[in-house]
Amino acid sequence: MKTVEPLRRRACEGLAGHVVEIGFGSGLNVPFYPAAVTRVAAVEPAEVGWKLAQKRLRAASVPVERSGLDGQSLPVPDDSYDSALSTWTLCTIPDVATALREVRRVLKPGGTLHFLEHGLAPDEGVRRWQRRLEPVQKRVFGGCHLTRPVVDLLSTAGFTITEVDIFYEDGAPKFLSADSLGLAVSPGTDEGGPG
């Protein structure tokens, strides 16, 4: 876990204001929220993750409230948040296109989604393995997909990618660790992309 801490830190850099974190898990990003973050809305379906997060939340310098159970349907009005965060979550959400549309809806126009996600590898040789292993991966790891094209999904949802770094994580199998780390800006609900 230590080896991914620098990646979490990079993903959280520049977050500010009221932030929604999709797939909050056990709160492993909490220590990396910058001081400019004022409040965090955690969206997490798994009770076990939320329970494991409690110790981290007690030590957190910003208030974090659980404000949703499903990234595909967020119980808040349009334009509710200044920024959004998603780390290694888009692989697992069943209808990822719907979830990204929801993130876009709840972000204020010009708000930024900070993403750090594994997905479809840049190399065809690795992709072949990803396609072979995906059915097992999904069964064993709670619906985790290996071949989701992260940047394409974000663009199709109407986000503008302003920064992206695509790389394999050190010390991890390539089929599982083709990461995209970057920033995706929401144009707001009325402009561009699919509603």
Ligand SMILES: C[S@@+](CC[C@H](N)C(=O)[O-])C[C@H]1O[C@@H](n2cnc3c(N)ncnc32)[C@H](O)[C@@H]1O
């Ligand atoms: C691989 S874990 C990553 C957790 C955390 N983001 C991290 O970086 O440690 C994927 C997370 O997505 C959550 N998840 C699954 N389906 C979801 C959904 N429909 N909406 C939001 N989160 C979901 C899982 O419960 C889990 O916490």
